Amino acid sequence: xxxxxxxxxxxxxxxxxxxxxxxxxxxxxxxxxxxxxxxxxxxxxxxxxxxxxxxxxxxxxxxxxxxxxxxxxxxxxxxxxxxxxxxxxxxxxxxxxxxxxxxxxxxxxxxxx
Amino acid sequence: xxxxxxxxxxxxxxxxxxxxxxxxxxxxxxxxxxxxxxxxxxxxxxxxxxxxxxxxxxxxxxxxxxxxxxxxxxxxxxxxxxxxxxxxxxxxxxxxxxxxxxxxxxxxxxxxxxx
Numbered sequence: 001x002x003x004x005x006x007x008x009x010x011x012x013x014x015x016x017x018x019x020x021x022x023x024x025x026x027x028x029x030x031x032x033x034x035x036x037x038x039x040x041x042x043x044x045x046x047x048x049x050x051x052x053x054x055x056x057x058x059x060x061x062x063x064x065x066x067x068x069x070x071x072x073x074x075x076x077x078x079x080x081x082x083x084x085x086x087x088x089x090x091x092x093x094x095x096x097x098x099x100x101x102x103x104x105x106x107x108x109x110x111x112x113x
Numbered sequence: 114x115x116x117x118x119x120x121x122x123x124x125x126x127x128x129x130x131x132x133x134x135x136x137x138x139x140x141x142x143x144x145x146x147x148x149x150x151x152x153x154x155x156x157x158x159x160x161x162x163x164x165x166x167x168x169x170x171x172x173x174x175x176x177x178x179x180x181x182x183x184x185x186x187x188x189x190x191x192x193x194x195x196x197x198x199x200x201x202x203x204x205x206x207x208x209x210x211x212x213x214x215x216x217x218x219x220x221x222x223x224x225x226x227x228x
Contacts (some may be wrong), residue, residue: 033215035218040122040220042218042221043203043219058215060148090156090157092156102159106155106156107156
């Protein structure tokens with residue numbers, strides 16, 4: 001059974017703090033994704049990575065960066081958190097040739113005060 | 114621009130009645146279409162997909178969806194709703210020529226099934 005885990009379910013940070021959200025998958029998937037989910041806006045892709053040290057911007061990369069040093073781990077970094085980054089963050093992974101098997105983590109609900 | 118639309122923010126159904134959650138898409142070429150479900154405080158779970166072949170696809174938990182190319186729709190259906198079906202449902206599409214990256218998700222439809 002594929003497992004995608006995220007380091008925290010709930011996180012509260014202050015404006016200006018540097019925030020790290022960690023995602024780990026145990027199925028040796030090449031592709032990993034970070035989305036944010038907001039009511040009425042659905043899921044929006046922030047960044048994705050198709051291999052170690054490889055990354056591509058998604059639809060809303062501003063204010064975020066990512067790190068993929070190991071295949072199983074994909075980190076989302078908020079360099080200087082702002083209140084408009086309060087959201088649910090979802091990580092996902094899948095093999096590169098299997099569009100029908102994208103697995104999601106449970107999500108991290110981040111609140112920036 | 115390629116997109117997915119879920120025209121209803123919320124769908125209310127009585128338990129035992131049939132349910133439909135609507136999805137339309139706008140992409141070039143032949144799309145791959147998906148439905149995902151999100152239960153409260155959980156990540157998204159895959160429900161079903163259309164890649165090619167039979168227009169009626171069956172998925173998990175008794176759900177099915179019908180691909181209609183002429184209407185560019187992929188509505189999710191279930192003959193008899195359960196209270197436990199109450200959740201947030203997302204339609205998604207892999208656009209034609211899509212890179213290794215993205216699925217395009219709709220904004221989600223909240224399904225509420227009352228006893």
